[in-house]
Amino acid sequence: MNNIKRITALVMAMLMSILMFSGLTNVKAAQTAHVSISSASANVGDEVTITITASSDVKIELCDLRINYDSSILQYVKGFDAGGGGTGRLISPNATSFDVVFKTINPGTATISVDKSTSYTSSADEDYMSLTTSSGSVNVKAPASYSSDNTLKSLQISPGTLSPAFSPDRTTYNATVDADVTELVVSAAANDSAAKISISGRRMDPGSNTTTITVTAEDGSVKKYIIYTTRLEDGQEATTEAESKTEAVTEDVSQTVNNDGTVTIDGRKYSVVKDYSGITIPDGYQEIDYDYNGQKINAVKGIKTGLILMYLESEDGKGGFYIYDETAKTFSPYNTVAEPEITYVVLPITNSLEKPAGYALTRFTMNGKEVQVLMDADRQYCLFYGVSSLGEKGWFRYRVSDGSIQAYSVVKSDTANADVKADNGKTSGNSRFWLTIVLILGLIIAAFIVITIVLCTKLAKVKKVFNMASKDGVDLDEYTEKVIDGYAEDEDDSYEELDTSSDKISYGDDKSGKSDVEELKLFDVEDDK
Template sequence: MNKIKKLLAFIGVLAMCIALIPVYYAKADEQASISISSASGTVGSKITVTVTISASDVIDVASVPVSYDNSIIKPVGAGNSGVVSFALLDASAYGSNESISMQFEVIAAGTTTLSVAGDAKISVNGERATVSSSSSGKVTAKAPASYSSDNTLKSLQISPGTLSPAFSPDRTTYNATVDADVTELVVSAAANDSAAKISISGRRMDPGSNTTTITVTAEDGSVKKYIIYTTRLEDGQEATTEAESKTEAVTEDASQTVNNDGTVTIDGRKYSVVKDYSEITIPDGYQEIDYDYNGQKINAVKGIKTGLILMYLESEDGKGGFYIYDETAKTFSPYNTVAEPEITYVVLPITNSLDKPAGYALTRFTMNGKEVQVLMDADRQYCLFYGVSSLGEKGWFRYRVSDGSIQAYSVVKSNTANADVKADNGKTSGNSRFWLMIVLILGLIIAVFIVITIVLCSKLAKVKKVFNMASKDGVDLDEYTEKVIEGYESDEDDSYAELDTSTDTVSYGDDKSGKNDVEELKLFDVDDDK
């Protein structure tokens, strides 16, 4: 009884000690996700855009900056800076899922993407929440039927230099040559319709080939592009003919070096890999990931459908942008996209390993304000770029220079096709020989099995016959070998002269002394009547 009391006392003291230990509650990191709705409307109408915040617990306050194209839409009753804040700041009793709506006025035809810009501040359950994911929205602005669709130029001139051939409103590609001391091309363009808008990119002239794009946007939002391919001569270089100036050989694989300090040099320019993405807008369709880059853990972004790895590189002058990282070649290439309605394409580098169609020349071309590698046809009406779409489709795509439309393109080579046909025929022939060999082997196995079965059946029949005859005559065959049995059976007249039955005993001993005799087997005449 005393032992039980002592045990209960010990348990009570232990419980009190445990109760006195301070308890610390660790708060888990709060998470939140942001989604932005899409909308459409005609010029002059108002649309509503909704930002939805989904959090791991109750939301205290929130402020989400959203970027948009201020030439297409503008917030109603607010400034039109291109970034507007969707906020929950009135200290209401918010839940874990809240929506914020805002009205915009459609001011021009076109399409604009609404995405989270910069740092979204969301407080959940008394602490700063981490934004785990965000999705963008899109506004499609349509023009009224009365709007003009004229997107042509009335005139186009450059200085210095002249266009070749001469300007025509229906022709969209031209060539020109300027001297080595020209650093900028002056472009004078006038639209045929006063309501149309003109934008010009690529005026800077570098040694070699340059691309200048004049984009004409009609009142109803339709677009036409005029392209000028200008060759800037180097010191002492003479002007070439028009045919010679159309294309320029380019290096397929850019010169890159990874430095000891973690920076990377691309075409002689040094870049550092940015590790913090809190102030950087991640492209649509990509999400931030932890990535092992040259033994260091850094932040990168990965395409949800494209699977591409993007890193943000910043040059020494503070300018930066996203670059595609090739995990196999360990190289970077500029991240550039071209788009159609609902589909976006990432332009990838053209490498030596790709099958290239005939009739196209490798050159550089400006798409969406950035210079990329393409295959250009002789008339400069179309070019091919290698890329991957937002749907995950990877391969060659054909880009129409005049209007920027994009189509999938299949590389077909007759020699390759013939080789494929031959390979298929060879594969079929090989398959036939394989199955013929299998049939022959199976046939041989079956034949051997049949022969063995026949031999065994014949042997069994002989033995059975001998045993039947010996049993009938009362002869014990346990001490006779198969050879003797065969001799015994071979007598066609069923005589038993071959078997020695003269003695009344059969010895199992090993020596003549009979020490190892086990027993004596007596043979008796069997009376048939008994």
């Protein structure tokens, strides 16, 4: 009986410990508000209403939101407390949902987002709440009467000549300029007077350069013409067209962390900005505290991408976000390319990556910034390594002519398979941990059930013994537990009178009708009993 009591106490202590542990892990999280923006489709000239909503598990007492939108496609009509020029402000002490009206003025896709650096919400319990956001968009279609002609009528450069000769249907060209050329002069004319032309990448640096001529038709359709220009170094002779197509670039960037906390990238010194006041955080990222080289600084982390971004500022005051590689302790420029509803962050191409055959490593201008890509021989497509806003990481194929993007599969090497196995190992480890927890709880429950059954059996036996003893007028105080058990195991409830003058007590006949009887031996029975 004492052993049973000890086991019961141990099981109860374990159950109470589990309950206390689960209670301790229920810590109240910081209050968070989420701002969502609806999307819409319209034709040029229509008015659209966009709904901006702040939500939280607790009541929001105040909203002060700054909104950014594409003013080249949308024209503000009403809804902001102050708006115009691509920005607007929403402020209210009691409302959490706002309707903003825009007029569509040009075809295309306009993004509407929250400037988290200047927006906030508050609740009754806390002055400020942590803020997460999602963007909205308006897809504006052109009327059927709008022209879709996005071709060039002519294209010339100075100095240098295009190779091959210009043709409206060809979108990629090569050129070579001397070492003293610092800027490429581009002359381009659209075939349709309603089309618009923009040019980027005119600066010529030693080596490979990319110049992009973007033609946007009246209906919003886009075509891009690319010029790959090689600027020679002093004393260098011009290469052939085939050589210029497959020219490789150095994939390792020279970086040094200085004693004063600055970082030197390609010979240029940058300081790590610690305060993000007035800096617009990219969509899909949230501000975090980060331990950088032993110092607590502000950084941003992708909600789905998981990338760490830091804002670096050069000595001339110019700055931007850079991707920080936590393993290599290096920085690379943060650059994105986008399709409707999806944004891609372009990552550096390192030696450890499995590269597909038939492509040459080179530099290419995307979205106005130079990045590393793998270019095919015809320069019609290039591959970049990156991560999408949906969290998908890997190779993506970029079509040079129109900027369309597709996922690209590469056969994985043994190294990649090892990474997969490592991930599976982590998953298996987590599964074993939870399986162990379940087994422990199962054993505790099983032990509790067994103890309950044993106790119930004991109680039933004791009850039977006392009922029998009461019926026969027997005092059980003088008997051992073994004798009492033997007394309880008799199958017949009718007994003869006990003879206390003898050391042996006989009772009843067995069911077979024989005169044999069981015997119970008395222990230390006093004469007066």
